[in-house]
Amino acid sequence: MIDSNTVPVFKLNDGGTIPCIGMGTFGSDRVTPDEVAQAVAGGIRAGYRLFDCAACYGNEDKIGAAFRAAMDEGVVKRGDLFIMSKVWNDMHRRVRESCLKSIADLQCDYLDMLFIHWPFPNYHAPFCDVNSRNPDSRPFSVAEFVDTYRQIEALVDEGLVKHIGISNMTIPKLEAVLGQLRVKPAACESELHPCFQQQELFDYLKARDILPIGYMPLGSPRRPERDILPEDLADMQMPELVQIARDHGCHPAIVCLKWALQRGQLPIPFSIHNYEANLRAAVTEPLTGAEMATIATLERNNRLVKGQVFLWPGANDWHDLWDEDGAITGCTDC
Numbered sequence: 001m002i003d004s005n006t007v008p009v010f011k012l013n014d015g016g017t018i019p020c021i022g023m024g025t026f027g028s029d030r031v032t033p034d035e036v037a038q039a040v041a042g043g044i045r046a047g048y049r050l051f052d053c054a055a056c057y058g059n060e061d062k063i064g065a066a067f068r069a070a071m072d073e074g075v076v077k078r079g080d081l082f083i084m085s086k087v088w089n090d091m092h093r094r095v096r097e098s099c100l101k102s103i104a105d106l107q108c109d110y111l112d113m114l115f116i117h118w119p120f121p122n123y124h125a126p127f128c129d130v131n132s133r134n135p136d137s138r139p140f141s142v143a144e145f146v147d148t149y150r151q152i153e154a155l156v157d158e159g160l161v162k163h164i165g166i167s168n169m170t171i172p173k174l175e176a177v178l179g180q181l182r183v184k185p186a187a188c189e190s191e192l193h194p195c196f197q198q199q200e201l202f203d204y205l206k207a208r209d210i211l212p213i214g215y216m217p218l219g220s221p222r223r224p225e226r227d228i229l230p231e232d233l234a235d236m237q238m239p240e241l242v243q244i245a246r247d248h249g250c251h252p253a254i255v256c257l258k259w260a261l262q263r264g265q266l267p268i269p270f271s272i273h274n275y276e277a278n279l280r281a282a283v284t285e286p287l288t289g290a291e292m293a294t295i296a297t298l299e300r301n302n303r304l305v306k307g308q309v310f311l312w313p314g315a316n317d318w319h320d321l322w323d324e325d326g327a328i329t330g331c332t333d334c
């Protein structure tokens, strides 16, 4: 067990704080809601206070029961926890309803942060495969995104949400919307791991005091089938990273987490077996400057979540989702 008071925090742009590491809760279509909830229950007792949840993970009700039990047993109080959830793509026009359901399922009275999970309303069903397409999918729209965001701003005014998060954004999309938002986003959740460092996006967020939260911080070795391509790299098997782990007498996962923390991003590793070791990464000896520099060289632009299932009719391929040429692909009101 790790004393949660010894886990460092990041400062948010409104002066609030957030634990520097959280527990992911997406079962990747492989781990059942009960198993995830059991990990959350164990995680609280191991010292985790931050939990990255989402409506579309299909397990918030089970996780809520784990929160409730921990509170009833006096392990934590609501105010000790930092609970995050996300509005799924099919609820962009009904954000309040989605938020109230997450709050009810998570049994948490309010959310510490509510994210717009994806910046467009393109829905895909759970467990779908990589070739699945929704004919109603559309490209990004500034007006639609800002409308969704404003609904969360109203929830902040109501006290149901403390901070607003955005996720799966690109610099062109941020440029298009940031000037129109009344409440500044506190954090942006993006895929970030040694072989996909997104340095430009990372710097852009830091410069604007928006906390980068890194998902798939270990390279998500058991991600859903739809997110696996034969050419993908395995971060934790990169020889340089393995060597650094050997030098520290730890698993490469711990090196990934220390690198994330020292770089200044908040990692949210998922684990049902190793969560205590992952939390410990935040309170044990840091990597050296030379080790940090070595990991910086592992950047391979290896995006794992390509997002094919979100493509709209007429889109070319998954690169269209990520605005790689500096313009928002397909946008009609940008």
Ligand SMILES: NC(=O)c1ccc[n+]([C@@H]2O[C@H](COP(=O)([O-])OP(=O)(O)OC[C@H]3O[C@@H](n4cnc5c(N)ncnc54)[C@H](OP(=O)(O)O)[C@@H]3O)[C@@H](O)[C@H]2O)c1
Residues within 6 Å of the ligand: 023, 024, 025, 026, 027, 028, 052, 053, 117, 167, 168, 189, 190, 214, 215, 216, 217, 218, 219, 220, 221, 222, 223, 251, 253, 254, 268, 269, 270, 271, 272, 273, 274, 275, 277, 278, 305
């Ligand atoms: N915003 C978004 O769109 C978005 C997208 C994807 C993910 N996320 C969030 O990010 C979280 C993390 O991503 P992820 O779950 O895909 O990937 P991840 O955290 O990079 O990897 C999780 C995998 O690594 C293994 N692992 C964890 N710690 C380990 C250790 N110390 N030693 C060895 N293996 C270890 C886990 O196995 P064990 O269980 O056996 O330990 C699990 O299979 C998700 O749960 C979710 O909350 C958000």
